[in-house]
Amino acid sequence: xxxxxxxxxxxxxxxxxxxxxxxGLRRVFALLIALVAGVSLAACSGPAGANSxxxxxxxxxxxxxxxxxxGDTWFDILRKGAEAAAAKDNTELLYSSxxxxxxxxxxxxxxxxxxxxxxxxxxxxxxxxxxxIKSAVAAGIPVVTINGNEDRSPGLGAxxxxxxxxxxxxxxxxxxxxxxxxxxxxxxxxxxxxxxxEDRCAGVKSKFSGQFELLYTNxxxxxxxxxxxxxxxxxxxxxDYLVTLGxxxxxxxxxxxxxxxxxxxxxxxxxxxxxxxxxxDGRIQFLVDQQPYLQGYGGVDNxxxxxxxxxxxxxxxxxxxxxxxxxxxxxxxxxxxxxxxxR
Numbered sequence: 001x002x003x004x005x006x007x008x009x010x011x012x013x014x015x016x017x018x019x020x021x022x023x024g025l026r027r028v029f030a031l032l033i034a035l036v037a038g039v040s041l042a043a044c045s046g047p048a049g050a051n052s053x054x055x056x057x058x059x060x061x062x063x064x065x066x067x068x069x070x071g072d073t074w075f076d077i078l079r080k081g082a083e084a085a086a087a088k089d090n091t092e093l094l095y096s097s098x099x100x101x102x103x104x105x106x107x108x109x110x111x112x113x114x115x116x117x118x119x120x121x122x123x124x125x126x127x128x129x130x131x132x133i134k135s136a137v138a139a140g141i142p143v144v145t146i147n148g149n150e151d152r153s154p155g156l157g158a159x160x161x162x163x164x165x166x167x168x169x170x171x172x173x174x175x176x177x178x179x180x181x182x183x184x185x186x187x188x189x190x191x192x193x194x195x196x197x198e199d200r201c202a203g204v205k206s207k208f209s210g211q212f213e214l215l216y217t218n219x220x221x222x223x224x225x226x227x228x229x230x231x232x233x234x235x236x237x238x239x240d241y242l243v244t245l246g247x248x249x250x251x252x253x254x255x256x257x258x259x260x261x262x263x264x265x266x267x268x269x270x271x272x273x274x275x276x277x278x279x280x281d282g283r284i285q286f287l288v289d290q291q292p293y294l295q296g297y298g299g300v301d302n303x304x305x306x307x308x309x310x311x312x313x314x315x316x317x318x319x320x321x322x323x324x325x326x327x328x329x330x331x332x333x334x335x336x337x338x339x340x341x342x343r
Contacts, residue, residue: 057089057090057304057308058090058307058308059090059091059092060089060090060091060092060117060118060303060304060307061091061092061094061114061115061116061117062086062091062092062093062094062116062117062118062119062120062300062303062304063093063094063095063096063107063108063111063114063116063118063119063120064079064082064093064094064095064096064119064120064121064296064299064300065095065096065097065104065107065108065111065119065120065121065122066078066079066095066096066097066104066121066122066147067097067098067099067101067104067122067124067125067194068097068098068099069099069190069191069219069220070099070219070220071219071220071222071248072219072246072248073247073248073272074246074247074270074272074292075097075292076272076341077272077292077293077296077341077342077343078146078147078292078293078295078296079095079296080293080296080341080342081292081293081294081295081296081297081298081300081342082095082120082296082297082299082300083296084293084297085296085297085298085299085300085301085304086300088301089300089301089304091117091300091303091304093300094111094114094116096110096111099191099220101124101125101127101128101129101193102128104121104122104125104128104129105128105129105131105132106132108121108129108132108133108135108136109132109135109136111136111141112132112135112136112139112141115141116141117141117142117303117307118141118142118143118144118300118303118306118307119133119136119141119142119143119144119303120143120144120145120146120296120299120300120303121133121143121144121145121146122145122146122147122148123145123146123147123148123149123150123152123153123161124147124148124149124194124195124196124197125193125194125195126149126152126156126195130152130156133145133156133157133158134156134157137156137157137158138157142159142303142306142307143156143157143158143159144158144159144160144161144162144298144299144302144303145158145160145161145162145163146161146162146163146295146296146298146299147162147163147196147292147295148163148166148194148195148196148199149195149196150163150165150318151318153318154316159302159306159312160299160302160312160313160314160319161314161318161319162294162295162298162299162302162313162318162319162321163290163295163318163319163320163321163322164290164320164321164322164323165318165320166196166197166199166200166203167199167200167202167203167206168203168323169200169203169269169288169290169322169323170199170200170201170202170203170204170205170206170207171203171204171206171207172203172207172288172323172325173200173203173204173207173243173267173269173288173325174203174204174205174206174207174208175207176267176286176325177204177208177210177241177243177267178207178208178209178210180285182208182210182240182241182265183210183211183238183240184210184211184212184213184236184238184239184240184241185204185208185210185211185212185213185239185240185241185242185243186213186214186215186232186236186239186241186242186243187200187201187204187205187212187213187214187215187243187245188215188216188217188229188242188243188244188245188249188253189201189214189215189216189217189245190217190218190219190225190244190245190246190249191218191219192216192218197245200245200269201214201243201245204243215228215229215232217229217249219246219248219249222248222252225249225252226252226255226256226259229242229252229253229256230256230259230260233256233257233260233262233264234260234262237262239262239264240263240264240265241264241265241266241267241285242257242264242265242266242267243266243267243268243269244266244267244268244269245268245269245270246268246269246270247268247270247271247272247274247275247287248272249268250266250268250275250278250284250287251274251275251278253266253268254266254278254283254284265285266278266283266284266285267284267285267286267287267288268284268287268288269287269288269290270287270288270289270290270292271287271289271326271334271338271343272338272341273338273339273341275287275338276331276334276335276338276339276343277335279326279327279328279331280328280331280332280335282328285327285328286325286326286327286328287325287326288322288323288324288325288326289322289323289324289325289326289334289343290321290322290323290324291321291322291324291343292321293342293343294321295321298313298319298321
């Protein structure tokens with residue numbers, strides 16, 4: 001807000017009468033009241049007093065396309081962030097998902113046919129969706145990538161990338177496991193072919209000084225996830241940590257530990273309300289937060305900024321939203337947000 005300072009003028013006759021002085025004050029107060037009323041009306045001119053951004057910019061249409069696996073609550077949090085930004089930015093959000101890379105590529109091409117104003121897409125399988133992203137860019141549609149493979153994003157023509165570097169996140173977990181004295185761990189990959197999951201476990205392995213093993217499961221069949229982990233723990237009683245790559249897998253692993261009568265502890269990537277409760281009561285030792293809400297919000301908001309003012313975050317570099325390791329001592333700080341489904 002620009003402000004102007006009024007300097008009192010000089011007067012050869014400072015002895016203004018009380019009546020005139022009071023009249024001048026009344027005029028000043030009247031002017032202030034009018035200004036306040038004008039500001040209040042301007043603030044409330046949008047729907048329900050919404051930000052002016054939601055009422056004075058053209059309506060946009062943005063597609064959010066993910067590789068969400070059924071039952072993975074991480075994507076619910078991501079979507080809430082995108083929806084919050086869309087509501088603020090006067091944007092219609094079109095959401096679709098498919099864990100199959102080829103089908104996700106088809107969803108991108110469908111968005112191109114719909115002539116959307118922008119696309120936010122998870123980049124877990126860049127080889128499968130890369131050509132479709134290039135087609136969108138060639139059609140003049142700005143693309144923001146999120147959730148992995150940020151190094152591939154510029155080459156596909158995306159204007160920005162939001163997420164965490166999965167290798168660095170894995171390395172942070174490996175170092176944390178050394179710190180807590182782990183000796184033998186199993187890293188559980190819940191969806192084969194997703195490079196960011198492989199990168200997480202590779203990062204853990206690169207820094208962990210003890211014995212390391214991979215275990216593959218399928219999040220689409222949680223019963224098999226449970227039985228696979230239980231069997232592993234029953235035949236390997238010396239495993240002292242399971243590292244899971246998603247909160248739903250962590251919660252299933254808790255049941256598997258109990259079913260196997262094991263003393264194995266659990267650390268996990270990503271979080272939800274259930275995982276935070278498990279962290280608070282000691283069933284999970286620590287977790288890694290990459291802030292999916294922020295990824296969804298940032299992706300949509302970046303496209304609004306790009307369409308309305310030519311802006312983009314990052315200057316061609318990835319915008320990191322994580323990792324942040326959360327321990328039981330820090331759980332209370334995010335518990336309320338997790339309960340609302342935004343962390």
